[in-house]
Amino acid sequence: MAADYRPMWTELGMDLKAHDALLDALGKAYQDVFLSQKVRPEGMSYLDFVMSEVHGLRIKELNDARATGRKVVGTFCVFVPEEIVLAADAICVGLCAGAEFGFEEAEKLLPRNTCGLIKSAFGFKLTKVCPYTQSSDMVVGETTCDGKKKAYEIFKDIQPNVYIMEIPQMKNTADRQLFASEYWRFKEAVEKLTGVTITAERLKKAIITVNNKRKALHRLALLRATDPAPISGLDSLLINQVAFYDDPVRFTGAINKICDELEGRIKQNSGVAPKHTPRVLISGCPMSVPNWKLPLVIETSGAVIVGEESCVGERGQRNLVDEKPHTIEGEMEALIDRYFKIDCAVFTPNQDRTDHIISMAKEYKADGVIHYALQFCSPYTVESYLVEKELAKHGIPMLKIETDYSMEDVGQLKTRIEAFIETFRQPAWSH
Amino acid sequence: MVSLGIDIGSRTIKVAVLEDGHLKFSHVSDSSYDPMAIAHKLLEGLEYDSITATGYGRHNFKAHFDCPVISEIKAFGQGALFFFPETAAILDIGGQDTKTILLDASGRVSKFEMNDRCAAGTGRFMEIMANALHYTMTEFGKVARTAKSAEKISSMCTVFAESEVVSLINSGADREGVALGIHEAIASRALTMLGKLGDFKNLVFAGGVAYNPCMRQILAERLGIPILVPVDPQIVGAVGAALEGVGRLAS
Numbered sequence: 001m002a003a004d005y006r007p008m009w010t011e012l013g014m015d016l017k018a019h020d021a022l023l024d025a026l027g028k029a030y031q032d033v034f035l036s037q038k039v040r041p042e043g044m045s046y047l048d049f050v051m052s053e054v055h056g057l058r059i060k061e062l063n064d065a066r067a068t069g070r071k072v073v074g075t076f077c078v079f080v081p082e083e084i085v086l087a088a089d090a091i092c093v094g095l096c097a098g099a100e101f102g103f104e105e106a107e108k109l110l111p112r113n114t115c116g117l118i119k120s121a122f123g124f125k126l127t128k129v130c131p132y133t134q135s136s137d138m139v140v141g142e143t144t145c146d147g148k149k150k151a152y153e154i155f156k157d158i159q160p161n162v163y164i165m166e167i168p169q170m171k172n173t174a175d176r177q178l179f180a181s182e183y184w185r186f187k188e189a190v191e192k193l194t195g196v197t198i199t200a201e202r203l204k205k206a207i208i209t210v211n212n213k214r215k216a217l218h219r220l221a222l223l224r225a226t227d228p229a230p231i232s233g234l235d236s237l238l239i240n241q242v243a244f245y246d247d248p249v250r251f252t253g254a255i256n257k258i259c260d261e262l263e264g265r266i267k268q269n270s271g272v273a274p275k276h277t278p279r280v281l282i283s284g285c286p287m288s289v290p291n292w293k294l295p296l297v298i299e300t301s302g303a304v305i306v307g308e309e310s311c312v313g314e315r316g317q318r319n320l321v322d323e324k325p326h327t328i329e330g331e332m333e334a335l336i337d338r339y340f341k342i343d344c345a346v347f348t349p350n351q352d353r354t355d356h357i358i359s360m361a362k363e364y365k366a367d368g369v370i371h372y373a374l375q376f377c378s379p380y381t382v383e384s385y386l387v388e389k390e391l392a393k394h395g396i397p398m399l400k401i402e403t404d405y406s407m408e409d410v411g412q413l414k415t416r417i418e419a420f421i422e423t424f425r426q427p428a429w430s431h
Numbered sequence: 432m433v434s435l436g437i438d439i440g441s442r443t444i445k446v447a448v449l450e451d452g453h454l455k456f457s458h459v460s461d462s463s464y465d466p467m468a469i470a471h472k473l474l475e476g477l478e479y480d481s482i483t484a485t486g487y488g489r490h491n492f493k494a495h496f497d498c499p500v501i502s503e504i505k506a507f508g509q510g511a512l513f514f515f516p517e518t519a520a521i522l523d524i525g526g527q528d529t530k531t532i533l534l535d536a537s538g539r540v541s542k543f544e545m546n547d548r549c550a551a552g553t554g555r556f557m558e559i560m561a562n563a564l565h566y567t568m569t570e571f572g573k574v575a576r577t578a579k580s581a582e583k584i585s586s587m588c589t590v591f592a593e594s595e596v597v598s599l600i601n602s603g604a605d606r607e608g609v610a611l612g613i614h615e616a617i618a619s620r621a622l623t624m625l626g627k628l629g630d631f632k633n634l635v636f637a638g639g640v641a642y643n644p645c646m647r648q649i650l651a652e653r654l655g656i657p658i659l660v661p662v663d664p665q666i667v668g669a670v671g672a673a674l675e676g677v678g679r680l681a682s
Contacts, residue, residue, distance in 0.1 A: 411487065412528070412545065414490075415487075415502050415503060415504070415545065416504075416543075416545055418501075418502040419502035419503070419504030419505060419540070419543060422501065422502055422504070422505045422540070423539070423540045423541070426539040426540065427539075428537035428538060428539065429509070429512055429534075429537055429538025429539065
């Protein structure tokens with residue numbers, strides 16, 4: 001790291017010793033997982049830079065903005081509308097929840113059988129190693145599952161200004177009304193936090209900014225339908241992860257540049273793996289930085305990942321907000337329309353998600369789907385049964401993986417994933 | 432042409448040699464603390480045109496011997512078909528894991544299940560329970576069949592089950608009944624994993640636990656279909672790996 005950020009981290013109330021240990025582990029993991037890959041797109045150097053400065057330069061940007069009176073809003077979920085935050089001239093960032101860090105501390109407050117994502121968010125906060133949480137003027141929690149919902153009651157004791165947004169569990173008219181009123185309430189809360197009135201003009205600008213970011217990600221997703229795959233699943237996941245941290249306009253430019261490069265690759269028929277390499281679609285729980293375990297096992301077992309049906313991926317980014325309305329009411333309606341379509345497993349019934357997995361598997365020509373559920377995540381572990389059954393009707397094989405952030409099951413995961421990949425395109429047995 | 436398959440398991444290493452489609456040689460040895468040294472020793476003096484590895488230690492073996500590897504699932508699928516061409520499903524209870532595999536009518540793997548993480552209900556579990564009751568593995572499967580009724584073992588965690596066994600004995604339960612209870616607990620777990628595969632018309636039972644007559648009997652009774660056990664159930668994975676080499680030599 002070039003600059004000395006230690007004074008800034010100290011000022012943010014971080015534990016420098018623990019933070020050094022985290023950065024050291026993160027740096028090594030990044031080296032092993034990403035920099036060791038072959039034929040990476042040159043444009044990924046932008047992501048390498050962002051990741052090398054993820055706790056440095058980006059945090060400085062946030063705090064420079066805060067010094068001028070702007071606010072930072074931290075989130076854990078794709079139901080939090082970034083557009084409203086941006087429209088109030090605030091900055092929206094995803095918070096750290098992807099590593100087994102500070103679990104001993106977290107387990108003093110939470111039951112052991114709490115999912116890794118929640119435990120990790122607590123662990124980062126309690127050990128004072130997440131500069132994003134430390135820089136957040138407001139942290140938005142949502143009622144997307146019982147674990148999160150109840151955990152935020154405890155999180156309020158250790159994090160100032162936690163705002164809770166209610167997310168309904170069904171998609172009927174009454175649910176949409178609740179959802180809409182929660183979006184209006186959030187708009188008011190953000191206005192109060194920032195002192196900025198969100199006008200139609202401001203919201204329109206924010207909608208266009210976020211739509212452009214999503215368009216770049218959609219463009220990337222579609223390019224991956226090509227065989228040979230022009231980019232690895234690991235790099236694509238990283239792009240989707242960084243989408244939660246980076247400045248949206250700068251990020252959009254960098255991703256479009258990568259897409260230009262990938263189009264060049266496709267024209268030359270070149271990719272990250274030979275043509276006919278087995279293709280896998282990942283579906284399930286979100287993977288936040290630095291949760292790269294499963295994709296790493298998959299892509300070092302002879303397959304390439306061609307899509308992520310995940311909040312950190314297509315579930316979180318698909319669908320745009322209609323840009324036509326020009327009144328604040330119209331824009332809010334368009335925003336609510338877009339977000340209410342998110343097919344998170346907390347909804348019942350949730351047929352949309354299964355339909356989307358099937359259409360993704362077909363569109364990206366996946367040989368099979370690996371369903372990833374975080375241990376103790378009831379919505380996704382339970383839903384996986386129905387997903388598997390529906391996929392079977394369409395002749396799409398599925399492997400169910402239930403795991404956490406620890407490395408103890410990597411050997412067994414590797415066996416199961418290799419075996420699953422071997423089942424693609426098998427010849428009949430001849431004796 | 433001669434093809435050798437090696438299955439590096441957590442408890443034992445198995446070698447099988449196929450020559451012109453016939454099983455010419457096989458050997459089973461303990462993995463010990465240095466499986467690669469054992470593997471070197473096992474291969475000494477053997478001649479072969481191709482070698483293929485499978486099992487828990489396959490990637491470690493590949494690093495030493497630079498040979499192709501296949502997963503245990505594929506190896507057991509192919510190995511079972513070698514012994515029984517009519518194979519519909521496979522149960523392998525090995526030292527550290529339990530696998531169930533469903534084959535389609537053309538012998539392709541269509542579904543499989545594996546236990547994750549812990550050794551509950553595996554061969555190692557059975558060994559520790561037999562030990563707790565002071566039986567050898569050979570005695571264990573025999574005496575369990577003589578029990579009048581089974582004691583209920585409710586814990587599948589090796590550590591907790593061991594203390595459960597001790598407390599059952601202390602509370603006056605008969606040893607044979609406890610032995611049968613352990614067999615039933617292991618069988619129930621395997622049956623749950625088999626249940627996830629759907630329906631099948633016969634089952635090849637592989638892995639060291641397939642030597643156990645009581646396990647074979649419980650499975651046959653509960654499933655009501657033929658249970659097929661190879662002469663040496665431990666070498667099914669090694670034979671499957673050797674067959675992979677045969678395919679490679681032919682193409």
